[in-house]
Amino acid sequence: MNTELAVLDMAGTTVADDGLVEQSFTAAIATAGVSESDDRYPAMLDHVRRTMGQSKITVFRALLGDEAAAQRANTEFRRHYEGLVAAGHCAPVPGAEEAIRLLRASGTKVALTTGFASGTQQALLDALGWQDLADLALAPGPGVRGRPFPDLVLTAVLRLEVTDLRRVAVAGDTPSDILTGLRSGAAVSAGVLTGAAGRDALLAAGATHVLDSVASLPTLLGVPS
Missing domain, CATH: 3.40.50.1000 (HAD superfamily/HAD-like)
Structure with missing residues (x-):
């Protein structure tokens, strides 16, 4: 070929x-009041895993159903992920x-x-x-x-x-x-x-x-x- x-x-x-996406998702979803101990968290994390590779703002829109909440979560995801990258976790x-x-x-x-x-x-x-x-x-x-x-x-x-x-x-x-x-x-x-x-x-x-x-x-x- x-x-x-x-x-x-x-x-x-x-x-x-190395788990950076899931770490950043956990930080991001906290902006919507969802912690790791929340009953909603496992299903949300499963959705993130099933949609790996897709645009992150699209994933947050599907999870939260509210544009403002999705934008806040997406901003925090970026902040957290980019912080990990800057700290050498890349x-x-x-x-x-x-x-x-x-x-x-x-x-x-x-x-x-x-x-x-x-x-x-x-x-x-x-x-x-x-x-x-x-x-x-x-x-x-x-x-x-x-x-x-x-x-x-x-x-x-x-x-x-x-x-x-x-x-x-x-x-x-x-x-x-x-x-x-x-x-x-x-x-x-x-x-x-x-x-x-x-x-x-x-x-x-x-x-x-x-x-x-x-x-x-x-x-x-x-x-x-």
Whole structure:
């Protein structure tokens, strides 16, 4: 496969999560008066786990049913998560950076995508020193819906002037990542086992491949090491 573009998720796929999302969710939901001892908390946390990869403001809207409360929770999520990143609780998935460099050296463009706000994505890129690692970094925002809509992939295709969706590969650790890839028409929508979902959940979502890590993606795409 002559791959023109690889669209890669960040937390859980190229960046190790290590529970940062759940910690930040717990801090965020407290703004709505829900503590870990609250009867509502387990169901809310389960929803967060099931919707990993999706835009965080969308998740808070679904949980709280009130725009003002959702915005407060989203702001606190960002503050807490970015604080953890600034404190050094951020590391790449082993082999991820090398895989991205190998893909780009072979002529494949790389876009890093996320369900976080653009400011949070930038905090991750800054902490990792990845500002110039990929060709493009994209987050949900005006005119670009988050996963599982196909917008992030299609926006990357347009901005990077890709000629054929059949030459696009998508990789992520959640069913939402898989659905985004499939809905965009990408030839490869691969799941990775370094994040939120297991093999069965990724295959149930329709993953074309399941990899132990994004580090294996260049080999899957036939990129020589």
